[in-house]
Amino acid sequence: MRNLGPQWEHHRLAVQGLRHTTLLGALVIPVALVMEWSLQHLGFGDANLARAATRIGGMFALMVVAYAYVRWRGHALRHPELLGTLLMWIVGVMGGLCSVDTGGFESPYNMAVVPILVLWVLAMPGGARAALAPMLGGFACYELVLFGLGPAVGRPGYAIALTMFQVLSIFVLVIFSERVHRWRTRATIASTTDALTGLLNRGYLYQRTELLIARRRRRPTPLALILFDLDHFKRINDQHGHAAGDAVLRHVSALTLEHTRSEDLCARMGGEEFLIVLDDCDPESAMHVASRLRERVEASAVLAGSTPLQVTLSAGVAICPAEQDLDLDHLMHEADQALYRSKHAGRNQVQFATG
Numbered sequence: 001m002r003n004l005g006p007q008w009e010h011h012r013l014a015v016q017g018l019r020h021t022t023l024l025g026a027l028v029i030p031v032a033l034v035m036e037w038s039l040q041h042l043g044f045g046d047a048n049l050a051r052a053a054t055r056i057g058g059m060f061a062l063m064v065v066a067y068a069y070v071r072w073r074g075h076a077l078r079h080p081e082l083l084g085t086l087l088m089w090i091v092g093v094m095g096g097l098c099s100v101d102t103g104g105f106e107s108p109y110n111m112a113v114v115p116i117l118v119l120w121v122l123a124m125p126g127g128a129r130a131a132l133a134p135m136l137g138g139f140a141c142y143e144l145v146l147f148g149l150g151p152a153v154g155r156p157g158y159a160i161a162l163t164m165f166q167v168l169s170i171f172v173l174v175i176f177s178e179r180v181h182r183w184r185t186r187a188t189i190a191s192t193t194d195a196l197t198g199l200l201n202r203g204y205l206y207q208r209t210e211l212l213i214a215r216r217r218r219r220p221t222p223l224a225l226i227l228f229d230l231d232h233f234k235r236i237n238d239q240h241g242h243a244a245g246d247a248v249l250r251h252v253s254a255l256t257l258e259h260t261r262s263e264d265l266c267a268r269m270g271g272e273e274f275l276i277v278l279d280d281c282d283p284e285s286a287m288h289v290a291s292r293l294r295e296r297v298e299a300s301a302v303l304a305g306s307t308p309l310q311v312t313l314s315a316g317v318a319i320c321p322a323e324q325d326l327d328l329d330h331l332m333h334e335a336d337q338a339l340y341r342s343k344h345a346g347r348n349q350v351q352f353a354t355g
Contacts, residue, residue, distance in 0.1 A: 013184070015074035018084045022067035025091070026060060059094045062087075085134040092138035096145025131177040135170050194268040196246060197253035205267035205275065206328075212265075212279055213326050220322040224286035226276040227335035228293075228315035231347040233272035236309060244304035248311055251302045259293045275335075283319050283352065290315045290350045298348065314342035318353035 066087055070080070077083065143163065192204040200208070212223065230236075230252065237245040249272065256266050256274060265277040278286055294313055301308035316338025320326045334353035342351040 014080040018080050019070045022063050025063040026067055088134035088138035089141050092141030093145055096142040099146055100149045131174050139170055197249055197268050199253050200267040202269050205265055208265055209277055209328055216326055221280040222282055222322045224278040224281040224319045225331055225335045226290045226315055226317050227339050228274055228313045230272040231312045231314055240304045248302050252297055255296050286317050290317050294350055312348035314347045315350045
């Protein structure tokens with residue numbers, strides 16, 4: 001997964017949504033046990049509270065374990081939606097068992113199916129494609145348990161009408177989830193990326209770097225910054241126009257992504273200045289990345305109409321060792337000073353911060 005704003009935010013939202021839904025499930029399920037007891041004493045089901053407690057207690061334990069796992073290992077989940085889908089299927093089975101003992105198709109639990117799916121749509125990103133499997137699968141599990149183990153349907157027309165209402169609600173929710181997904185995507189792109197280059201914007205880069213700082217407290221690793229800008233960029237704008245300058249910025253941004261790892265943070269800081277944050281990167285590797293990028297930019301050309309434009313860059317590299325607390329402002333200052341030396345030494349080169 002390329003570590004850009006929209007993709008990373010989608011993963012973060014999926015993990016966050018999964019954490020919230022499992023926590024909500026863990027909080028609501030004890031209420032379901034009270035509801036089960038109340039319904040059975042009002043005449044629904046067989047009043048077997050011990051069996052109800054065992055069944056609902058198992059669902060509570062599942063939600064607690066799932067929440068704990070997502071809470072502590074969510075960042076390592078490559079596909080949190082798959083775990084969420086599995087949980088929704090299990091919830092469908094358990095919900096069906098609850099309905100079996102409380103009136104079958106006439107159980108009040110039937111009316112809880114749609115609200116649960118609404119909460120899922122609001123919590124999880126991904127749109128219709130991500131919503132279909134957990135929602136339809138969970139509902140199918142619920143209905144199969146109800147049809148297979150439930151009591152004989154006393155009012156077939158009511159059961160059919162209720163099932164049609166639930167299916168229609170699911171498809172409406174799928175359409176709604178797609179609209180929510182598109183809105184989230186537009187909002188995420190606008191708030192995390194630079195509109196011209198597609199790199200992270202300055203504000204979002206600082207947010208992501210704060211997360212790196214917090215993670216380094218748990219697992220110290222060396223962190224490197226590469227700060228670079230394009231040499232004589234103003235001359236390109238003046239002689240060839242801003243459209244040519246924009247093409248150069250997009251070209252250099254593409255090369256930057258090409259020569260960095262998926263987990264590296266690449267941002268346009270403003271104008272022709274760029275920053276790369278490389279976590280778990282030693283000085284030699286950071287200098288290698290910067291030098292390779294400089295050589296690649298120098299060797300390539302950007303067409304401004306029919307005129308090829310040669311571009312070079314100057315860069316400064318600074319590193320924070322694993323054993324040292326990270327002060328981002330200080331590290332940025334060191335990288336900026338190294339960039340300043342590159343400029344004054346003749347441009348088109350990389351300098352390492354002397355500290």
